[in-house]
Amino acid sequence: MTQFTTLKKQAIYLVVLMAVCLLSGVSFGQQAQSPQAGPSRPNLGTASTYAIFTGGGAINNTGPSVIVGDIGQDGAYAFNGFPPGTYTGTLNRNNGASALAKSDLLTAWTTNAAVPCGIVLGTGIVDGQSFDPQVYCSGGASTTTGNITFDAHGDGTAIFIVKIGGQLDANAGTHILLANNAQSNNIYWFVDGAVNVADNSSFKGTIFARGAITFHGTSSLDGRALVAPLGAITLSSNSMIIPGGGPGNNLTVLTPAMGDSIKAGTKNYQITWTGTGITSRKVFEYSLDSGLTWKTIDTITADVFTHKWDIPDTVSNKAIVRITDQNGLIGLSGVFIIARSTNSGSITVIRPSAGEMIPGGTQNYQITWSGSGLTLNKAIELSLDGGLTWNLIGTTTTDAFTYSWNVPNTPSTQAMIRITDDNNVSGKSGLFTITSPTPGSIVIIHPAAGEVIAGGTVDYQITFTSVNTTQQKTLSYSLDGGTNWSLIGFLNSDAQSFSWASVPNVSTTQALVRITDANGVTGTSGLFTITMTAGVGSMNSLTLSGLDSKNNIGNAKTLGISWTFTPDIGTSVKVEVSLDGMMTWIQIADNPIAEPQTSWTTPNAGNYNPVFVRVTSTKGMTLTSIPFSIGSSASVSSKASMNGYSVSNYPNPVQEATTITFTIPVESDISLKLYDVIGREVESLLTRHFEAGTHSIPFHASLLAPGMYSYLLQAGSTSLVGKMNIIK
Numbered sequence: 067m068t069q070f071t072t073l074k075k076q077a078i079y080l081v082v083l084m085a086v087c088l089l090s091g092v093s094f095g096q097q098a099q100s101p102q103a104g105p106s107r108p109n110l111g112t113a114s115t116y117a118i119f120t121g122g123g124a125i126n127n128t129g130p131s132v133i134v135g136d137i138g139q140d141g142a143y144a145f146n147g148f149p150p151g152t153y154t155g156t157l158n159r160n161n162g163a164s165a166l167a168k169s170d171l172l173t174a175w176t177t178n179a180a181v182p183c184g185i186v187l188g189t190g191i192v193d194g195q196s197f198d199p200q201v202y203c204s205g206g207a208s209t210t211t212g213n214i215t216f217d218a219h220g221d222g223t224a225i226f227i228v229k230i231g232g233q234l235d236a237n238a239g240t241h242i243l244l245a246n247n248a249q250s251n252n253i254y255w256f257v258d259g260a261v262n263v264a265d266n267s268s269f270k271g272t273i274f275a276r277g278a279i280t281f282h283g284t285s286s287l288d289g290r291a292l293v294a295p296l297g298a299i300t301l302s303s304n305s306m307i308i309p310g311g312g313p314g315n316n317l318t319v320l321t322p323a324m325g326d327s328i329k330a331g332t333k334n335y336q337i338t339w340t341g342t343g344i345t346s347r348k349v350f351e352y353s354l355d356s357g358l359t360w361k362t363i364d365t366i367t368a369d370v371f372t373h374k375w376d377i378p379d380t381v382s383n384k385a386i387v388r389i390t391d392q393n394g395l396i397g398l399s400g401v402f403i404i405a406r407s408t409n410s411g412s413i414t415v416i417r418p419s420a421g422e423m424i425p426g427g428t429q430n431y432q433i434t435w436s437g438s439g440l441t442l443n444k445a446i447e448l449s450l451d452g453g454l455t456w457n458l459i460g461t462t463t464t465d466a467f468t469y470s471w472n473v474p475n476t477p478s479t480q481a482m483i484r485i486t487d488d489n490n491v492s493g494k495s496g497l498f499t500i501t502s503p504t505p506g507s508i509v510i511i512h513p514a515a516g517e518v519i520a521g522g523t524v525d526y527q528i529t530f531t532s533v534n535t536t537q538q539k540t541l542s543y544s545l546d547g548g549t550n551w552s553l554i555g556f557l558n559s560d561a562q563s564f565s566w567a568s569v570p571n572v573s574t575t576q577a578l579v580r581i582t583d584a585n586g587v588t589g590t591s592g593l594f595t596i597t598m599t600a601g602v603g604s605m606n607s608l609t610l611s612g613l614d615s616k617n618n619i620g621n622a623k624t625l626g627i628s629w630t631f632t633p634d635i636g637t638s639v640k641v642e643v644s645l646d647g648m649m650t651w652i653q654i655a656d657n658p659i660a661e662p663q664t665s666w667t668t669p670n671a672g673n674y675n676p677v678f679v680r681v682t683s684t685k686g687m688t689l690t691s692i693p694f695s696i697g698s699s700a701s702v703s704s705k706a707s708m709n710g711y712s713v714s715n716y717p718n719p720v721q722e723a724t725t726i727t728f729t730i731p732v733e734s735d736i737s738l739k740l741y742d743v744i745g746r747e748v749e750s751l752l753t754r755h756f757e758a759g760t761h762s763i764p765f766h767a768s769l770l771a772p773g774m775y776s777y778l779l780q781a782g783s784t785s786l787v788g789k790m791n792i793i794k
Contacts, residue, residue: 324400515592
């Protein structure tokens with residue numbers, strides 16, 4: 067039993083409601099159309115200035131959310147995502163103001179729990195349902211679907227109170243509409259549980275929940291999101307606006323309407339909308355994938371309610387139009403169809419062109435094409451024998467006409483590209499040539515053969531020359547003439563020098579330095595000498611046993627780990643492993659100095675690449691292993707397919723925006739996070755469930771500093787890492 071209702075009260079309400087229906091001739095699901103006096107306005111006290119507030123829980127945002135109003139949080143909980151999110155009011159966290167707002171909310175809850183119910187609701191608030199000024203109650207969890215109208219019958223002060231006796235789930239496409247001077251500032255949702263508002267929803271009113279509140283996708287709230295006593299607030303790319311007292315706070319897209327079918331390529335289609343309080347400046351956007359990604363149609367500055375749009379020459383059954391005004395008021399159309407025109411679709415491959423010569427190994431070559439009447443999903447294939455056989459390069463799920471391709475190191479004079487959409491509309495390039503790549507080379511200058519370096523030297527400068535190599539390079543060293551290698555670090559630029567943080571403090575005449583790029587081009591120094599410096603401790607070498615020739619080890623296998631050191635390094639050595647490219651570390655052992663070896667059993671299932679082992683002494687001396695992989699039959703790069711898994715982003719380097727695309731072979735819970743160059747988490751891009759297939763996530767990098775970043779995709783037990791270079 068909730069705080070709102072008891073079984074006895076529900077029975078009384080049902081009897082009263084049935085009597086009203088019999089006397090008035092109105093069916094059980096209808097509302098009387100005469101004006102209602104309505105209940106009194108709930109008193110939120112100092113909490114009324116907050117657009118979002120939680121009395122006890124984290125506030126997490128992952129996208130460019132816009133909050134118009136104050137933000138509050140009582141207690142020492144996580145607060146993430148501002149920026150990229152923005153807010154116009156005051157931030158109160160774990161202070162006197164937040165404590166007072168929480169107290170005022172709890173008082174408001176107790177007061178309104180005692181307000182008698184006027185009409186009993188079922189478990190579902192459905193499309194077409196209308197509410198008069200009244201107190202409504204449900205005895206348990208409820209859902210909302212479609213267009214739901216609040217009708218004030220001309221009374222701009224009329225109050226609506228909806229009490230939900232459990233969790234409230236607003237399904238995708240839920241839109242709260244205001245009629246006859248109804249105002250979102252006068253609608254109150256008291257929810258005895260969590261609230262989830264799905265993507266493509268526009269909600270109105272003050273939501274007061276006794277559990278977590280989550281807004282998904284680009285859903286919006288013209289109102290407040292308040293939690294007390296406990297519960298997190300999670301946002302993605304949402305707008306939260308405290309409504310004013312005037313009538314202007316609604317924007318409803320009329321056309322295109324839900325279910326409409328519009329021919330691809332239609333010129334001067336009229337987008338229409340209605341509403342009040344809409345600013346002159348409005349941005350028009352469209353999505354072809356139910357709101358996952360958006361493209362701008364136009365921006366206008368005019369007090370009009372119609373705007374022409376040239377429909378893109380592509381097909382989609384998940385199209386949406388979005389209108390956003392200068393104050394963040396958002397109107398979303400229903401999902402509609404862009405259908406194939408009467409003309410059949412076509413694809414013309416522009417690049418590679420017939421007779422073109424492309425060096426093997428070229429990175430990010432741009433395949434381009436033109437076409438009309440195409441689906442979003444397209445497969446890109448390569449033939450090296452004039453079209454006799456084809457191999458998949460990749461797929462695209464947008465209406466773009468370009469694809470970034472890493473050309474293979476396979477010479478051919480009979481190369482062709484083929485692009486095919488879901489309707490088997492296909493286009494082929496002319497024959498072109500992939501030439502033999504110019505061999506890459508790395509020559510190490512320092513340390514030079516025979517050079518003598520003092521052990522413990524800090525920031526020794528390794529210098530080298532490189533030709534036709536990738537920016538990504540791995541540097542490692544050996545103390546035994548190349549039998550065993552330990553990691554120095556990674557280089558992700560065209561620089562030809564690297565600072566070796568600390569040369570190990572050992573005595574050896576068999577030292578080597580090795581540099582390897584992403585394509586396997588390797589340069590190795592000549593043998594040089596390291597002399598031991600008295601009184602300086604260091605971790606000197608880290609050796610892994612159990613790896614095959616491709617630096618891979620199977621699942622549920624034993625990895626041997628041993629290390630050498632020069633005293634004094636402390637009393638013990640902590641051993642850790644990273645399965646996500648050094649983003650996070652898991653401790654697997656803590657050995658006393660007298661035991662410089664241990665072992666670890668790899669995970670029972672899953673593919674992991676790259677994997678690292680790290681040893682760190684109690685005095686802070688540390689050493690990281692060379693990268694290796696687990697569970698693969700061959701070493702797999704982070705952007706390559708891994709049993710059907712892949713992740714990449716384009717464009718890269720990134721100036722303003724990029725799209726991260728990933729493929730998963732089975733439905734999974736997906737986590738995608740961004741890290742800076744030293745491994746600190748910058749942003750959690752998404753955490754949600756995805757169906758099997760290829761998915762694209764837009765990412766705006768304008769607020770991030772230039773530099774190299776990594777993104778980690780976690781899909782079940784599978785981890786993949788991609789690199790993103792942000793430039794300005």
